[in-house]
Amino acid sequence: MLVKKNSFYDYAYRRFRRNKLAIIGTALTIIFLFMALFAPILAPYGPSEFFFVEGQNVYNKYASPSIEHLLGTDSLGRDVFSRLLYGARVTMMVALLSVIISTVIGTFIGLVSGYYGKFVDAVFMRIVDIVISFPVLFLLISISTIMEPSIWIVIFAIGFVSWTKTARLVRGEVLRVKELDYISAANASGSSSLKIIFKHILPNILAPIMVQVTIGTAQAILMEASLSFLGVGVQQPTPSWGNMLMDAQKLLVLRDMPWVWIPPGMVTLLLVLAIYFVGDGLRDAFDPKQ
Amino acid sequence: MKTVLEVKDLSVRFKTEEGSFHAIEKVSFDVQEQKTLAIVGESGSGKSVTSLAIMQLIAENGSITGGEIFIDGEDILKMPRKQVQHSILGKKISMIFQEPMTALNPILKIGDQIMESILEHQKMDKSEARRIALQTLKQVGIPSPEQRFKQYPHELSGGMRQRVMIAMGLVTKPKIMIADEPTTALDVTIEAQILNLLEELKSTYRTSILFVTHDLNIVADIADDVIVMYCGQIVEKGPVVDIFESPKHPYTKGLLATMPSLEMDEKILPTIPGSVPNITRRPSGCYFHPRCASAMPKCAEQAPGETLVGNQRVRCFLYEDGEENNG
Numbered sequence: 328m329l330v331k332k333n334s335f336y337d338y339a340y341r342r343f344r345r346n347k348l349a350i351i352g353t354a355l356t357i358i359f360l361f362m363a364l365f366a367p368i369l370a371p372y373g374p375s376e377f378f379f380v381e382g383q384n385v386y387n388k389y390a391s392p393s394i395e396h397l398l399g400t401d402s403l404g405r406d407v408f409s410r411l412l413y414g415a416r417v418t419m420m421v422a423l424l425s426v427i428i429s430t431v432i433g434t435f436i437g438l439v440s441g442y443y444g445k446f447v448d449a450v451f452m453r454i455v456d457i458v459i460s461f462p463v464l465f466l467l468i469s470i471s472t473i474m475e476p477s478i479w480i481v482i483f484a485i486g487f488v489s490w491t492k493t494a495r496l497v498r499g500e501v502l503r504v505k506e507l508d509y510i511s512a513a514n515a516s517g518s519s520s521l522k523i524i525f526k527h528i529l530p531n532i533l534a535p536i537m538v539q540v541t542i543g544t545a546q547a548i549l550m551e552a553s554l555s556f557l558g559v560g561v562q563q564p565t566p567s568w569g570n571m572l573m574d575a576q577k578l579l580v581l582r583d584m585p586w587v588w589i590p591p592g593m594v595t596l597l598l599v600l601a602i603y604f605v606g607d608g609l610r611d612a613f614d615p616k617q
Numbered sequence: 618m619k620t621v622l623e624v625k626d627l628s629v630r631f632k633t634e635e636g637s638f639h640a641i642e643k644v645s646f647d648v649q650e651q652k653t654l655a656i657v658g659e660s661g662s663g664k665s666v667t668s669l670a671i672m673q674l675i676a677e678n679g680s681i682t683g684g685e686i687f688i689d690g691e692d693i694l695k696m697p698r699k700q701v702q703h704s705i706l707g708k709k710i711s712m713i714f715q716e717p718m719t720a721l722n723p724i725l726k727i728g729d730q731i732m733e734s735i736l737e738h739q740k741m742d743k744s745e746a747r748r749i750a751l752q753t754l755k756q757v758g759i760p761s762p763e764q765r766f767k768q769y770p771h772e773l774s775g776g777m778r779q780r781v782m783i784a785m786g787l788v789t790k791p792k793i794m795i796a797d798e799p800t801t802a803l804d805v806t807i808e809a810q811i812l813n814l815l816e817e818l819k820s821t822y823r824t825s826i827l828f829v830t831h832d833l834n835i836v837a838d839i840a841d842d843v844i845v846m847y848c849g850q851i852v853e854k855g856p857v858v859d860i861f862e863s864p865k866h867p868y869t870k871g872l873l874a875t876m877p878s879l880e881m882d883e884k885i886l887p888t889i890p891g892s893v894p895n896i897t898r899r900p901s902g903c904y905f906h907p908r909c910a911s912a913m914p915k916c917a918e919q920a921p922g923e924t925l926v927g928n929q930r931v932r933c934f935l936y937e938d939g940e941e942n943n944g
Contacts, residue, residue, distance in 0.1 A: 333768070333769055335724050508714050508720040509719065509722040512720045516706060516711065516785070518733075519699075530725075
């Protein structure tokens with residue numbers, strides 16, 4: 328016999344499944360994930376493999392698409408298609424890890440702030456104000472000049488500047504939920520604050536956090552792209568979709584060699600769009616008024 | 618007879634934009650083993666604040682400013698918070714809320730919520746807790762408890778949810794259970810069932826009940842003793858029979874007169890003139906004097922103390938000498 332599960336999340340799942348755009352978004356995201364995961368198998372060449380013009384000691388720069396190089400080669404004679412696949416790994420890893428960081432920090436601060444209120448809340452919310460006011464770009468440029476640039480700096484930097492949204496969202500949700508009767512009931516049955524926060528409040532506000540995670544992932548991808556495009560993000564020779572777009576800063580490339588920048592730009596756009604669709608789908612699925 | 622709950626001179630103060638006000642003042646009463654004490658009063662009389670103060674659930678802008686609360690002989694206001702959570706709340710005293718629709722955690726299964734109440738206070742393995750939870754569900758009259766165990770609150774009706782709440786409250790076998798208008802949100806037939814259930818469980822579980830309500834019919838039905846509250850003070854308390862037979866305080870008399878009965882001829886329900894004054898604008902002297910038909914000049918000047926009249930304690934100048942004086 329088929330057991331119909333009836334938790335809040337089972338209902339949400341059924342609603343999500345009926346949303347076509349959300350399903351398309353999910354499918355697309357999964358395809359991109361597979362691309363990233365199996366890059367070494369799918370890619371015809373290594374990400375930093377240089378190609379030379381036949382018989383000469385010259386890089387085969389900006390070769391137009393051919394059977395050999397499906398999407399041509401870039402400014403250093405590397406295969407664009409292979410770099411695109413390996414770039415997916417880097418881009419998605421940066422996005423996911425930074426979202427994990429921002430979600431953990433944001434959720435923790437939001438929970439503590441909302442639950443304990445008063446002084447704790449005032450202090451944390453001022454910290455949020457300060458972080459929001461940080462000029463991210465200058466911060467990153469100065470960090471990358473002081474420190475050896477690495478992918479981890481990009482991850483932590485994006486995570487560190489984007490937890491504020493989650494913190495505010497979670498704080499608001501906690502303020503709403505903690506006034507509900509079942510929280511009073513938990514208090515009345517002698518549950519400790521920690522138990523109330525993690526067993527009663529957090530599971531009940533997971534839905535908006537999940538929506539925020541998807542939207543945050545999309546924004547992290549964009550942020551990585553723009554940072555790398557400006558040269559303060561992921562550094563060469565590591566490929567990322569953002570730094571592949573750097574070549575487009577040259578007018579000649581932008582005008583005459585679209586195969587160099589259209590593919591990374593296109594996949595960035597597609598992936599961000601797909602993730603937004605998933606986020607919208609989740610939001611609608613979690614909305615009890617639907 | 619053993620006293621399970623004793624409240625002495627309990628005062629609760631709330632800070633508001635307009636200043637700081639006492640929601641309840643020097644409230645004292647006690648509940649004996651296996652007895653039901655009802656607190657009655659209009660909205661804003663302080664009856665809910667009293668029960669919330671006992672459960673340590675006063676909102677952030679309020680605080681207990683004085684008094685003692687003894688549960689099973691221990692003053693919980695002098696205990697460290699951790700100890701109150703661990704050995705009093707949910708164990709010796711539990712509470713049933715007014716709204717069964719919102720008092721259960723929507724994303725936890727019924728069974729898990731009841732088991733949690735058990736495991737919070739007793740060390741036992743899960744299968745044992747499960748057995749007790751199922752047994753309690755059966756006792757509160759939930760059909761096919763095995764199946765309900767795995768369901769979520771939204772799959773149950775209001776009456777069923779209130780039964781689950783009662784099961785959660787009883788599962789630790791508390792000395793006393795506070796029921797804050799537990800039937801207000803239910804329809805009348807379900808209300809009767811729940812009240813019968815409470816009566817029945819009171820003797821099975823040997824627990825006392827502190828029943829907060831504004832419904833005098835329920836009081837007459839289930840209470841042993843009654844407290845009548847007005848503006849944060851107890852104006853009259855005593856055994857239910859005495860209070861219904863011969864109410865002393867003019868407010869109690871007024872309340873009882875408003876009870877509709879089948880023999881009533883009048884087309885219009887009797888009412889007490891005026892309304893409960895706002896907490897920020899309480900009158901001088903006796904808080905009830907502006908609405909009182911028997912008010913005397915001194916009622917506006919000084920606050921009356923409590924006097925014992927027969928079995929009842931009354932806060933009214935009419936009974937200053939221990940009996941009604943018509944001066």
